[in-house]
Amino acid sequence: MRIDVFSIFPEYLAALDLSLIGKARQDGLLDVRVKDLREFTTDRHRTVDDTPYGGGAGMVMKPEPWAQALATALDPAPEGPARPTLIVPSPAGEVFTQKTAYELAGAGHLVFACGRYEGIDERVLEWAGEHFTVRPMSLGDYVLNGGEVAVLAMVEAIGRLVPGVVGNPESLVEESHSDGLLEYPVYTKPSQWRERPIPEVLLSGNHAKIARFRRDEQLRRTSERRPDLIAKLDPSTLDKADKAT
Numbered sequence: 001m002r003i004d005v006f007s008i009f010p011e012y013l014a015a016l017d018l019s020l021i022g023k024a025r026q027d028g029l030l031d032v033r034v035k036d037l038r039e040f041t042t043d044r045h046r047t048v049d050d051t052p053y054g055g056g057a058g059m060v061m062k063p064e065p066w067a068q069a070l071a072t073a074l075d076p077a078p079e080g081p082a083r084p085t086l087i088v089p090s091p092a093g094e095v096f097t098q099k100t101a102y103e104l105a106g107a108g109h110l111v112f113a114c115g116r117y118e119g120i121d122e123r124v125l126e127w128a129g130e131h132f133t134v135r136p137m138s139l140g141d142y143v144l145n146g147g148e149v150a151v152l153a154m155v156e157a158i159g160r161l162v163p164g165v166v167g168n169p170e171s172l173v174e175e176s177h178s179d180g181l182l183e184y185p186v187y188t189k190p191s192q193w194r195e196r197p198i199p200e201v202l203l204s205g206n207h208a209k210i211a212r213f214r215r216d217e218q219l220r221r222t223s224e225r226r227p228d229l230i231a232k233l234d235p236s237t238l239d240k241a242d243k244a245t
């Protein structure tokens with residue numbers, strides 16, 4: 001998978017050189033290219049912003065540098081029929097979920113446009129629609145100062161689902177939100193820590209009972225912390241809960 005990221009703070013994306021994503025880049029599983037938007041300006045001051053039409057606080061990102069930058073992510077001969085997907089972090093986007101991560105992990109080429117200031121001139125997204133599948137994307141209902149933090153989160157969530165990136169694919173199966181439920185609690189040695197024991201069942205070696213315990217914990221936690229997810233559950237998920245005896 002190829003991933004292009006454009007930002008006026010490319011150093012923000014240095015975290016993508018680390019850990020699992022960094023290793024996947026070294027292994028050639030992910031081809032991540034971070035570029036500085038200012039490379040695509042033409043004036044002496046490398047200007048990327050200007051005042052908003054219609055007034056209002058703050059500045060808006062100029063369209064031309066973005067069009068010049070995004071054009072470099074369009075391969076001269078795009079690999080195959082698939083258009084690259086352009087993800088534009090925005091408070092006004094669709095909410096990024098684990099479902100979105102799975103979907104995007106199957107894409108061949110993702111392009112991320114990190115806005116700053118009050119956002120990017122809307123005409124950029126209109127123009128980009130001719131060459132990309134454009135998806136404004138929100139991390140959640142809170143306002144960040146720019147798109148970089150959102151891109152770090154999305155690239156990590158997507159990258160770890162690309163085959164070969166996570167050593168043991170098993171660990172991707174039983175994780176939060178993969179079955180619509182929150183994950184169960186985890187414990188490790190010592191079995192008694194500061195007068196606190198671990199749930200006895202986990203020492204029983206009875207895998208059926210352990211599976212049942214974990215499923216019950218998932219349901220308990222989800223109903224306590226995220227009742228909204230219970231309402232959205234696929235009925236078969238609840239049946240599975242009964243079967244995990």
Ligand SMILES: Nc1cc(-c2ccc3ccn(Cc4ccc(CN5CCCC5)cc4)c3c2)n[nH]1
Pocket residue numbers: 089090091114115116117118119120137138139140141142143144145146147150
């Ligand atoms: N999930 C999530 C994503 C973001 C996010 C993503 C990209 C950018 C680029 C700039 N900003 C700051 C920012 C500040 C104020 C407004 C609201 N203004 C009101 C009138 C015009 C705009 C919008 C945007 C971002 C924020 N935040 N949260």
